[in-house]
Amino acid sequence: MSTHVDAPAPVERKAPTTTQIGRSIPRLESRAKVTGEAEYIHNLRLPGMLYGKIFRSTVPHGRIVRIDTRAAKELPGVFAVITGEDVRALIPDPYYGPAFHDQPVLAIDKVRYVGEPVAVALSEDPHIAEHAANLIEAEYEDLPAVFDEVEAAAATQVFVHDALRPAGMFPDLKHLHGRTKTNVALDFTLRRNDVEQGFAQADYVFEHVFRTPTVAHTALEPIVSVAEPRGPQALTIHTSSQSPSFVRSEVARLLGWPENRVRVRTAFLGGGFGAKLYIKLEAMVAVLALMVKRPVKISLTMEEQFYTITKHATTVHLKTGVTKAGKITARQCEAWWNGGAYADIGPRVTQKSGFTAAGPYDIENVALNSYAVYTNLPPAGALRGFGIPQLVWAYESHTDLIARELEIDPLEFRRANILRDGRPQATGTIMHDIATVEVLDALSSAMRWGESFDRGKGSIRRGHGIAIGFKACIAPTTSGAIVNLYGDGSCAVYCGTVDMGQGSDTVMAQIAAEVLGLDPQSVSVIHPDTDVTPYDMATLGSRSTFHMGNAVRLAALEAREKLFAIAGKALEADPSLLTVADNGVSAPSGRRLSIADVIKSTFLMQAGNIIGTGSFRPTYTSPSQGDGQSDDITPFWMVGAVGAEVEVDTETGRVRVTRLVNVADVGTPINPGIVTRQLNGGALMQLGFTMSEAVRFDNGQAVNASLADYKIPGILDIPDQTLAKIVAGCQSTGPFGAKGVGETGTFAVSPAIANAVHDAVGVRIFDLPLTPETVYRALRAAQHNPLEDQQ
Amino acid sequence: MIPFDLQEPASLAEAIALLDPDDPSVRPVAGGTALMLMMKAGLFQPTRLISLRRLEGDLRRVHVDEHGDLHLGALVPLSKLELSPLVAEHAPAVSETCRTLSNVRVRNVATLGGHVAHGDPHMDLPPLLIALGARARAVGPRGERWIDAADLFVGYYQTALERDELLAEIVIPAPSPDSSAAYVKFTALSADDWPAVGVAAAVRRREGVILDAVLAVSAATEKPIRLAAAEAAIRGKSTSSGSFDEAAEAAAHEVEPLADIRGSTAYKREMVRVHVRRALIKASHS
Numbered sequence A: 001m002s003t004h005v006d007a008p009a010p011v012e013r014k015a016p017t018t019t020q021i022g023r024s025i026p027r028l029e030s031r032a033k034v035t036g037e038a039e040y041i042h043n044l045r046l047p048g049m050l051y052g053k054i055f056r057s058t059v060p061h062g063r064i065v066r067i068d069t070r071a072a073k074e075l076p077g078v079f080a081v082i083t084g085e086d087v088r089a090l091i092p093d094p095y096y097g098p099a100f101h102d103q104p105v106l107a108i109d110k111v112r113y114v115g116e117p118v119a120v121a122l123s124e125d126p127h128i129a130e131h132a133a134n135l136i137e138a139e140y141e142d143l144p145a146v147f148d149e150v151e152a153a154a155a156t157q158v159f160v161h162d163a164l165r166p167a168g169m170f171p172d173l174k175h176l177h178g179r180t181k182t183n184v185a186l187d188f189t190l191r192r193n194d195v196e197q198g199f200a201q202a203d204y205v206f207e208h209v210f211r212t213p214t215v216a217h218t219a220l221e222p223i224v225s226v227a228e229p230r231g232p233q234a235l236t237i238h239t240s241s242q243s244p245s246f247v248r249s250e251v252a253r254l255l256g257w258p259e260n261r262v263r264v265r266t267a268f269l270g271g272g273f274g275a276k277l278y279i280k281l282e283a284m285v286a287v288l289a290l291m292v293k294r295p296v297k298i299s300l301t302m303e304e305q306f307y308t309i310t311k312h313a314t315t316v317h318l319k320t321g322v323t324k325a326g327k328i329t330a331r332q333c334e335a336w337w338n339g340g341a342y343a344d345i346g347p348r349v350t351q352k353s354g355f356t357a358a359g360p361y362d363i364e365n366v367a368l369n370s371y372a373v374y375t376n377l378p379p380a381g382a383l384r385g386f387g388i389p390q391l392v393w394a395y396e397s398h399t400d401l402i403a404r405e406l407e408i409d410p411l412e413f414r415r416a417n418i419l420r421d422g423r424p425q426a427t428g429t430i431m432h433d434i435a436t437v438e439v440l441d442a443l444s445s446a447m448r449w450g451e452s453f454d455r456g457k458g459s460i461r462r463g464h465g466i467a468i469g470f471k472a473c474i475a476p477t478t479s480g481a482i483v484n485l486y487g488d489g490s491c492a493v494y495c496g497t498v499d500m501g502q503g504s505d506t507v508m509a510q511i512a513a514e515v516l517g518l519d520p521q522s523v524s525v526i527h528p529d530t531d532v533t534p535y536d537m538a539t540l541g542s543r544s545t546f547h548m549g550n551a552v553r554l555a556a557l558e559a560r561e562k563l564f565a566i567a568g569k570a571l572e573a574d575p576s577l578l579t580v581a582d583n584g585v586s587a588p589s590g591r592r593l594s595i596a597d598v599i600k601s602t603f604l605m606q607a608g609n610i611i612g613t614g615s616f617r618p619t620y621t622s623p624s625q626g627d628g629q630s631d632d633i634t635p636f637w638m639v640g641a642v643g644a645e646v647e648v649d650t651e652t653g654r655v656r657v658t659r660l661v662n663v664a665d666v667g668t669p670i671n672p673g674i675v676t677r678q679l680n681g682g683a684l685m686q687l688g689f690t691m692s693e694a695v696r697f698d699n700g701q702a703v704n705a706s707l708a709d710y711k712i713p714g715i716l717d718i719p720d721q722t723l724a725k726i727v728a729g730c731q732s733t734g735p736f737g738a739k740g741v742g743e744t745g746t747f748a749v750s751p752a753i754a755n756a757v758h759d760a761v762g763v764r765i766f767d768l769p770l771t772p773e774t775v776y777r778a779l780r781a782a783q784h785n786p787l788e789d790q791q
Numbered sequence B: 001m002i003p004f005d006l007q008e009p010a011s012l013a014e015a016i017a018l019l020d021p022d023d024p025s026v027r028p029v030a031g032g033t034a035l036m037l038m039m040k041a042g043l044f045q046p047t048r049l050i051s052l053r054r055l056e057g058d059l060r061r062v063h064v065d066e067h068g069d070l071h072l073g074a075l076v077p078l079s080k081l082e083l084s085p086l087v088a089e090h091a092p093a094v095s096e097t098c099r100t101l102s103n104v105r106v107r108n109v110a111t112l113g114g115h116v117a118h119g120d121p122h123m124d125l126p127p128l129l130i131a132l133g134a135r136a137r138a139v140g141p142r143g144e145r146w147i148d149a150a151d152l153f154v155g156y157y158q159t160a161l162e163r164d165e166l167l168a169e170i171v172i173p174a175p176s177p178d179s180s181a182a183y184v185k186f187t188a189l190s191a192d193d194w195p196a197v198g199v200a201a202a203v204r205r206r207e208g209v210i211l212d213a214v215l216a217v218s219a220a221t222e223k224p225i226r227l228a229a230a231e232a233a234i235r236g237k238s239t240s241s242g243s244f245d246e247a248a249e250a251a252a253h254e255v256e257p258l259a260d261i262r263g264s265t266a267y268k269r270e271m272v273r274v275h276v277r278r279a280l281i282k283a284s285h286s
């Protein structure tokens, strides 16, 4: 029997005192990581394995005239050199992708960005493979290229793809099938009441445009995949993936195989941040391995990651109507997402984040348009926040400007317009379990808002700023889990959640341990292996604690029910009155048996299993076409607010963040230590995207594709004080009241800092990042003495 | 990376003998932090590397000679410069500069010789070595010679060293009692980044008057250079901020900054102005 729940699972409100929930136990794998014992696919070597090295396009858009692989093939030690045409011989239509089937395994006919894989050289020696890849030559007929998302959306001549090819998976993309002469992969529209009327009711209307650049995930373990053929008809893929279930479906689809012939497994990931989602190198290694009949490994370098997946650059146009008293009457938003040459999950970002583009405010009239745009840049996908930080950058900078203009305290202005529990969001969905007000209150006190503030002196000016953002968890998605009690009473959790550093193993163990009365440190968590672990949509979008946590809880409950049924007999008690604690089952009579003895009582020796399964799928109503309205858009909301204190050097424009406070609604934290580190980690990652990170392109060529020139924050960039504050809340549908937290720390960092800079020196930055030169130029412009470039 | 021949000679003479004056794909390697970056980027493909890791003796020593000159061996790691009490006493600006030079992992491995011999204009120490009047001792098949730090950097990633010469040491002359020096580093991206602009100043002053000053800039420019006009502008002037402004103005006029991802030409020119002033203030208050 399996417990399948379609409706949100009821929370165990009457549960006896919880002992494992709310405990900051150390991570299960800490020791293995510190001692170097933790498994990473990066270290995997298989007998007979070949290394693949990718030869990449050097032009942003071009027709392939000729690929010359002769010199590479002649190099001693080279096993094979494969091009897109070779791939087509095995798979007639070798295009993949989660939202659109638009990305070829290796370029066919055309290349669409600098860095696109064109051929692969294979050798038992990775150095020879690299040397061979350097010997490949390609000739292209240059085609005009488009790079800017707004220009590309309006283009009438230059198209990245001849026709749109939506994947079958998402019904709401079907209408796009076969569309030609466009770079807009998806246009999402939301209409709530009448914005024009809302603007008419307003005393003031404000309009601004905000931009964010392409940024990179820079996971410390670069993307790596190994495919291992098991004869011509079966395949194992070892991969640093956040979504093994999806990899299996997609590789099986490409090969025309049933899913049960593709096994996909992962180990620990050295960071993911969204870069390792859906399908990256897996299709390529799978095809290569089948062609050469040997295991094939491709491990990217840090540099190559910049050519594989990025975060969307955006342009966001906002227009807001507001009354003299400070009530927002209408908000209109147009967002352009620079998706690069292949859609990846961009269309989902465009829609799933797009519908929150008006911010966490209670606004009567809303009109949102969100466009996923193809350009000749590396593909953009998910990155910690799934588009939310770009939108919050826009709407919270905009909101601050309005408050300033109206001379209303920015915190009060937000408080007056905030979306409260029980009120409808722009989609029409009524907000539940959302602690927006509590988050603002906690932010206010953490920032000592309204108290006197040191403004600095001389060329160092100080300021403080705040911002708040929110996110809907992605829907609809499913997670399944198995909890297995072995004959000796020890326990394993089988789940498809990928632990990429976020601590999910520990949290899943805590949940199972809580239900079964075990020590969480003794629970083993079996890493994703599609031959073993049940389906899980993916480890993304802060969904795992909620979805997989619920599935694990249900599985553990089922196992416990079976355990109680057996124990009832052994203890001569009513199973419904039994309780678990300390690896044992107790009856009201006081009699107690260890779990091992309960199992022995039925199998008569140390043998057998007690298996519980759980599957969790929250309800969902997809937004209606045209107005984007839905009464059930998401299973839960996340709220994150940030306060920043900064020092600006007015002579150089350099900004130093001295204090960064993150306040989050995470429901009930299962492991507060992990939650705090996720919040701080997210905030510091976003600090980099705010202050220094931007992939710079010259005619489509990334010019700083390495950690030498693409600068993530170092220890000296960390604010003197970085604080994470958890607002106690309860997600009534979550496991033990929990909701997700992996992205919340990122939401509001950028606008809080820009708002603080404005507070300090009176200039507004509209485009990220806030490099010294950007701020300096704004300062000079404000003094009517703009920095001239021709000198 | 394509395989190459790695030699690990045990003496300086052996190392020099392994160098090849005519083959740019043969190079010495010390800490490897700069060279590996180039190799990974495919900018340099060696056929042979001569590792200096087994060389011992004065190459690894920091000492002060009988004239009070500070000798820094070419194989001394930057972290040792940072922490050495001798350096702190005789050239405090060098210790201080090392503290914000990259990060502790790089400093533990990177050597002074590699730092200087790389000829990378984005390095922190070269302008300071110029300002301090340092000299480099180079050893080659024809013996040794001395090169002034100001003459060492001849172009973008180009030094006055011959292909078959090795840098053996850097010598910083004993400071006169009325002199002081400072380096200011300005980063445009992360705090531990290479500088966008680096300015070093060494001043000799008496009773509130600058007798003379050496000013050098790096990172913004094609190579580390002295700022002659700015030096002239400050000579004989008082240590008031007004005269510093004049020097800063002169410096902004004389430099030709190169634009890159760390800043435009116009912006770097402004940053040279700001940091020449700041370097002068710092040097005359230390």
Ligand SMILES: Cc1cc2nc3c(=O)[nH]c(=O)nc-3n(C[C@H](O)[C@H](O)[C@H](O)COP(=O)(O)OP(=O)(O)OC[C@H]3O[C@@H](n4cnc5c(N)ncnc54)[C@H](O)[C@@H]3O)c2cc1C
Residues within 6 Å of the ligand: A708, B027, B028, B029, B030, B031, B032, B033, B034, B035, B036, B037, B052, B074, B075, B100, B101, B102, B103, B106, B109, B110, B111, B112, B113, B114, B115, B116, B117, B118, B122, B123, B124, B125, B161, B165, B166, B167, B168, B192, B193, B194, B195
């Ligand atoms: C991540 C990172 C950040 C950095 N940040 C900074 C920074 O903020 N500021 C800064 O100034 N620098 C910075 N650097 C550069 C660093 O200072 C240099 O890489 C380092 O000093 C080079 O020393 P090395 O011993 O590793 O040189 P190597 O890499 O071994 O050699 C560099 C060059 O010098 C030659 N060479 C080495 N030793 C000798 C010798 N004795 N005689 C002749 N030629 C020789 C080599 O052939 C090579 O051409 C950074 C480097 C890294 C990797």
